[in-house]
Amino acid sequence: MDWLTTVDHKKLGILYLWFTLFFFAVGGIFALLVRTQLAVGENTFLANDAYNQIFTMHASSMLFLFIIPIWAGFGNYFVPLHIGAMDMAFPRINALSFWMLPPAAILMFAGFLVDGGAAAGGWTAYTPLSRQAGMGMDLWILAVLLLGMSSTIGAANFLVTMFRMRAPGMTMFRMPIFSWTMLVTALLQLLATPVLAAALAMLFIDRNYGGAFFDPNGGGNVVLWQNVFWFYSHPAVYIMILPGMGIISEILPVFSRKPLFGYKAFVFATMGIGALGFSVWAHHMFTTGAVLLPFFGIMTFMIGVPTGVKIFNWLGTVWGGSISFKSPMLWGLGFVSMFLIGGLNGTFSAAVPVDFALHDTYFVVAHIHYVLFGGSVMAVFAGLYYWFPKIWGRMLDERLGQLHFVLGFIGFNLTFFPMHLLGLDGMPRRIATYANDTGWEPMNLLSTIGAFLIAVSMIPFIINVVLAFRRPPDQPNDPWEGNTLEWATTSPPPVHNFDSLPPIKSERPLFDARQENKDTETN
Amino acid sequence: MQRPLKRIRLLAALSLAAVLGLGSASTALAVQPGGITDEAHEMHDLFLVMLYFSIALFVIIASALLYAIIRFRRKDDELPKQVHGSNRIEILWTGLPIIIVIILFTLSLITLFDVEKKAKQDALTVEVTGFQYQWQFVYDLNDLGVGEFEGEGTITIIGTPANEPELVLPVNEIVEFTLQSTDVIHSFYVRDFLYKLDLIPGRINTFSVTPRETGVFRAQCAELCGVNHALMRFTVRIVEREEFDEWIKQTAKHQSADQEDEKTVRANEREQ
Structure with a gap:
């Protein structure tokens, strides 16, 4: 009962984590269905119609029900702790943000029960195809609208929290990088998500009330949908990766x-990424013949620059360090190396x-997965291994963690690297x-084997979590020698978060406190 | 003792990164077809430039990362030097990428203008219409480029799921495509053109290519268009001019014969 009515940011954070991890599993099972169908040519495992529903719902659950809200989960738990606050600025609105997710998920998946099945037009829902679709499409639109509302009010909450609730001494430029990335993410959500809401409303009107926003026969414009959709969804790509970069930027310094x-x-x-992110949306539309190619080309190249700066900064962080290869660090280094590939193949x-050749081929599928799996998902696991002792007071086992990482890393590359080659070979x-x-079978088979290896890699992870929960919560405040304020309180923290705060004189208050202790000891 | 060890580590990191990078590059090289049109050749050259730049960057960054991982493992409890950053290095690794992307962008712009050149007025024109889930190719008999065919009207090739259509083109001549759709968005994608362009309801898109190789090449729709999107395939057959003229003649004869048949059938129906 307590969990249903709670407004505590930590409990809501945990609810977000469980909810999103559940849909990671659902989306993963859908991915296995997709890979099974594509394992061999002319396969009849899934009918064409079922296939379209499954891959649409794979992307929809992974993006809308897993990656975007899981950052809200980590953010909920750790932004207040990071800035030394007692809670989020608006705890009740925070609860509202979370409780919009389950009805949205139910609506989206209810599509499987109605005539015509679930949404089958891809997560991009291009018109006019999405006008033709059955009722599952309407449910999908409503679900995404709800999720958008949830993330918009969540974003406002994060912004106010970070602007108004920082502890004494916690200036903006002493905020942990994770909080900074959550801040920029929240700005993107606040500015971009209403555009998606407008687009979805227009599509709903077109479908149900005789509108013609996107109907050329009624004076509308088909390409307009793509413009408004990507005006949200390109910034959304950064919404999906920036907090992951933030987590990595917390972990690399601690373990180096x-x-x-x-x-x-x-x-x-x-x-810079946040700002440029609003000027590159049409690079998803180069083959429509309806966008100014040179402008969006140069902006897309340019957004590679701040991304490169981040990779170099991570490299500079581990360089000359004293690196220990604990599970969070393994996933962190996995992130840096795979995101490097995801950055390069994006250019x-x-x-x-x-792009005329590569657009809408498997090369692009490889790219997004190197960014969203090699990037975001690895950051999720890095964060889970890193913060598990803080959230639940129990340490995850190192050996199982290593096994999880090694299997996952190999499986990931086996799944997604061959997709580059398939795309170059012309597989849409x-x-x-x-x-x-077509000659696409060997690479597809390899990719399918990789996908199942990823699934296998989840077994040691699940065992690890189950075993951890059978142990008593015995972790000290600061098992990793962390830098940020969450390690100054007990594991798990009390409802009010902190009994007392150390003085905050830099972006690493705990490091400073440890050094001072050592100094007084030696004196 | 320390120096050779360092060098070995550096070598190990470098060679591992190089093997990974060059390995993936050579597989990519082996797979991306070089293309069969003038435009495709140019785009493939640009692709190669991009590939070389990415591989170089990958090898440099990955070997630095691997070297750091090998070299800076934790050996004792001593705190490493607390370096907070360096403005000079930040400027360097912001500035260099800016120069690189400006070079790459300029190259891509040059290629873009080249491949977007429009065909002359009298070039062979094919009107492509996409529909769920096949293609229709229409040749205007007055618009066949340099051919000497005498005749009026059009030739229409319509695909069916059982009978995938064939797009026949003469080699070494520029051909212009006009693309349109009657239902949803499709995308005209011929792998060996290294090119695709969308067919959008309410909009006409055009592009031109000059094929340089004869042969049969597979092609298919590249924009999700519904249930049987995967089956919306066709082939492109590129032939010598004489063969093309002959094909036009034969197909025109067949189609006018079919039309005659249809007329008589309809006339008979009316009489009854």
Whole structure:
């Protein structure tokens, strides 16, 4: 009962984590269905119609019910702790944000029960295809609208919390990088999500009330949907990755025992990505023949620069450090190396004439998964291993953690690297099947094997979590020698978070406190 | 003792990164077709430039990362030097990428303008219409480029799921495509053109290419268009001019014969 009525940011954070991890599993099972269908040519495991529903719902649950809200989960738990606050600025609104998710998920999946099945137009729901679709599409629109509302009010809450609730001494430029990335993410959500809401409302009117926003026969414009959709959804890509970068920027310094290299440069790079993120949406539309190609080409190239700065800063952080390879660090280094590939293969599509070949092929599928799995998902696991002792007071086992990482890392590359080659070889994305004479079968089979290896890698993780919960919560305040304020309180923290705060004189208050202790000891 | 060890680590990191980078590059090279049109050749060259830049960057950054991982493992409890950053280095690794992306952008812009050149008025024109879930190709007999075909009207090739259509084109001549759709968005994608362009309801898109190789090439719709999107395939057959003219003649004869048949059938129906 307590969990249903709670307005405590930590309990809501935990609810977010469980909810989103559940939909990570659902989305993962859908991914396995997709990979099973594509394992061999001319496969009949899934009918074409079922395939379209499954891959649409795979993306929809992964993006809208897993990655975007899981950052709200980590943010809920750790932003108040990071800035030394008692709670979020608006605890009740915080609860409202979370409790909008379950009805949205139910609406979205209810599509499977209605005539015509769930939404099957891809998570991008391009018109006019999405006008033709059955009732599952309406449910999908309502679900995404609800989720958008949840993240908009959540974003406002995060912004007010960070602007108004910081502890004495916690200036903006002493905020942990994770909080900074949550701040920029919240800004993006606040500015971009209403545009998506407007787009969805227009689509709903077109479908149900005879509107013609996107109908050329009624004077509308088909490409308008893509413009408004990507005006949200490109910034949304940064919404999906920035907090992950923030988590990595907390973990690398702790396990290298050095401060983050170029803290301010990192903050400015994050802002730069946020700002440029609003000027690149049409790079998803290079082959429509309806956008100004050179402008969006140069902006897309440019957004690579602050992204590169971040990679260099992470490199500078571990360089000259004293690195210990605990599970959070393994996932952190996995993130840096895989995100590097995800950054480099993205620049191919910024070169417009190269994108003419690569657009809507498996090369793009490889790219998004190197960013969203190699990036975001690895950051999720890094964060879970890192903060598990803080949230639940129990340590996850190192050996199982290593096994999880090694299997996951190999499985990930086995799944997604061959997709580059398939894309170059001309395999379009979102096709339910392919002819045997295309020669795409070996790479697809390899990719399917990789996908199942990823699934297998989750077994040690689940065992690890189950075993951890069978142990008593015995973790000290600060098992990792952390830098940020959450490690100054008990594990798990009390309802009011802190009995007392250490003085905050830099972005690493706990490091400072440890050094002072050592100094007084030696004196 | 310390120096050779360092060098070995550096070598190990470098060679591992190089193997990974060059390995993926060579597989990518082997897979991306070089293309069969003038435009595709240019776009492939640009692709290669992008590939070389990415591989170089990957090898440099990955070997630095691997070196750091090997070299800076925790050995004792001593706190490493607390470096907070360096403005000079930040400026360097902001400035260099800006220069690199400006170079790459300029190259891509040059290629873009080249491949977007429009065909001359009298070039062969094919009107492509996408529909769920097949293609229709229409040749205007007055608009066949340099051919000498005498005749009026059009030739229409319509695909069916059982009978995928074939787009026949003459080699070494520029051909212009006009793309349109009657229902949802489709995308005209020929792998060996290294090119695709969308067919959008309410909009006409055009592009031109000059094929340089004869042969049969597979192609298919690249924009999700509904249940049977995956089956919306066609082939492109590129032939010598004489063969193309012959094909036009034969197809025109067949189609006018079919039309005659249809007329008589309809006339008979009316009489009854």
